[in-house]
Amino acid sequence: MSSGDTPISTRLSDMAAVREAFPILQQQMHGQPLIFLDSAASSQRPHHVIHALADYMSRYHANVHRGVYWLSEEATYAYEQAREKVAHFIGARRPEEIIFTRNTTEAINLVAYAWGDAHVQAGDRILLTLMEHHSNIVAWQLLAERRGAVLDYVTLDADGRLDLDSLDQLLTERTRIVAFTHQSNVLGTINPVATIAARAHAVGALVVVDGAQSVPHMPVNVAELGADFLAFSGHKMCGPTGVGVLWGRYDILSTMHPFLGGGSMISYVDEQRSTYADVPQRFEAGTPAIGEAIALGAAVDFLNGIGMDAIYHHEQELVQHALQQLATVPNLTLYGPRAAEQRGAALAFTLGNIHPHDIAAVLDQQGIAVRAGHHCTQPLHRLLDVPATVRASMYLYNTADELDRLVAGLAHVQRVLG
Numbered sequence: 001m002s003s004g005d006t007p008i009s010t011r012l013s014d015m016a017a018v019r020e021a022f023p024i025l026q027q028q029m030h031g032q033p034l035i036f037l038d039s040a041a042s043s044q045r046p047h048h049v050i051h052a053l054a055d056y057m058s059r060y061h062a063n064v065h066r067g068v069y070w071l072s073e074e075a076t077y078a079y080e081q082a083r084e085k086v087a088h089f090i091g092a093r094r095p096e097e098i099i100f101t102r103n104t105t106e107a108i109n110l111v112a113y114a115w116g117d118a119h120v121q122a123g124d125r126i127l128l129t130l131m132e133h134h135s136n137i138v139a140w141q142l143l144a145e146r147r148g149a150v151l152d153y154v155t156l157d158a159d160g161r162l163d164l165d166s167l168d169q170l171l172t173e174r175t176r177i178v179a180f181t182h183q184s185n186v187l188g189t190i191n192p193v194a195t196i197a198a199r200a201h202a203v204g205a206l207v208v209v210d211g212a213q214s215v216p217h218m219p220v221n222v223a224e225l226g227a228d229f230l231a232f233s234g235h236k237m238c239g240p241t242g243v244g245v246l247w248g249r250y251d252i253l254s255t256m257h258p259f260l261g262g263g264s265m266i267s268y269v270d271e272q273r274s275t276y277a278d279v280p281q282r283f284e285a286g287t288p289a290i291g292e293a294i295a296l297g298a299a300v301d302f303l304n305g306i307g308m309d310a311i312y313h314h315e316q317e318l319v320q321h322a323l324q325q326l327a328t329v330p331n332l333t334l335y336g337p338r339a340a341e342q343r344g345a346a347l348a349f350t351l352g353n354i355h356p357h358d359i360a361a362v363l364d365q366q367g368i369a370v371r372a373g374h375h376c377t378q379p380l381h382r383l384l385d386v387p388a389t390v391r392a393s394m395y396l397y398n399t400a401d402e403l404d405r406l407v408a409g410l411a412h413v414q415r416v417l418g
């Protein structure tokens with residue numbers, strides 16, 4: 001470990017040490033300490049992850065699965081180690097169940113093409129929910145267009161939770177796929193994956209879970225989820241951009257046709273036809289994001305060093321604090337469950353008639369980074385009947401003090417714009 005490295009095991013009770021691990025958090029923004037509240041879009045990275053990527057690039061960069069020389073073997077070893085770390089992190093039965101993709105979006109598209117094109121027929125139904133991110137909508141719309149299928153949507157109750165009665169009404173023997181998010185990136189709602197998966201399996205549907213907002217924030221074990229596929233992104237869990245994960249049940253993956261064709265994913269190629277490599281190589285065509293996958297493995301080490309339980313509990317405390325404090329802000333409408341234990345650390349709100357982009361711009365002047373817009377959930381925003389919201393989203397490095405500064409920042413917004 002070089003001197004730039006952070007010890008992997010950092011306790012959240014020592015918040016100063018945790019924050020020191022993240023170089024970007026040490027800077028000032030517009031003359032104020034940076035308060036980063038946009039981790040749902042992309043989290044920050046600790047030294048440990050930055051170092052892992054730089055170390056690969058500067059010391060053992062080579063292509064994987066190809067060379068017999070030391071550098072390539074070293075790169076291959078580290079890349080496959082990362083796969084094992086990710087497998088262990090989510091309780092996968094075997095590393096071959098981990099496919100490295102570019103991100104959650106690509107992971108979902110992989111299932112839509114490689115499983116969907118083979119199994120979805122005209123008139124079949126694909127069941128989604130009204131709280132999905134566009135990446136868990138559009139991939140299925142494209143599949144529905146290709147195959148002549150129909151999309152259905154589970155509705156939400158007034159608190160932003162899935163209406164499970166509507167799920168039951170929409171689930172039929174024509175439902176081939178049920179795809180839904182584990183945790184909403186806007187409402188924060190945590191969905192009962194195992195319950196939904198059991199009901200979906202009872203009608204013979206495939207269960208695809210979007211874990212982009214859950215895997216970074218809580219312990220996730222695929223054996224307990226009961227799903228068939230889980231998709232998530234490295235860049236939301238302290239890892240780099242450019243690498244994501246599709247976990248899939250081995251018995252399903254091993255029967256699936258490839259998604260992309262090219263080098264590395266074949267067994268034998270002749271002029272007219274090819275045979276394909278085993279899983280996971282069958283789904284990793286071309287040169288993968290080698291350093292990024294290795295650095296994702298380092299992110300997993302970092303998160304394990306802190307402990308996913310500890311991260312979840314820290315965020316629960318932050319959510320409770322935020323709910324209390326935001327309730328004191330006049331004219332603030334918060335979306336999503338009121339009970340902290342039903343939600344994760346993404347808090348979307350509006351403030352009277354002030355445009356969310358203006359709110360975000362005034363907060364930025366105070367060093368506070370939040371996101372404004374529809375957060376890639378236009379159907380949800382139509383349901384909420386607002387074109388846009390402000391979203392403050394937290395991670396392991398945020399503090400209650402920062403939330404107090406957000407609340408003070410909102411008071412300033414109201415003075416300036418209200």
Ligand code: PLP
Pocket residue numbers: 040041103104105106133135136181183184185210212213233244
């Ligand atoms: N699903 C959810 C719930 C998300 O929040 C996001 C990103 O914000 C995505 C999917 C897409 O992730 P990516 O852009 O990394 O593919």
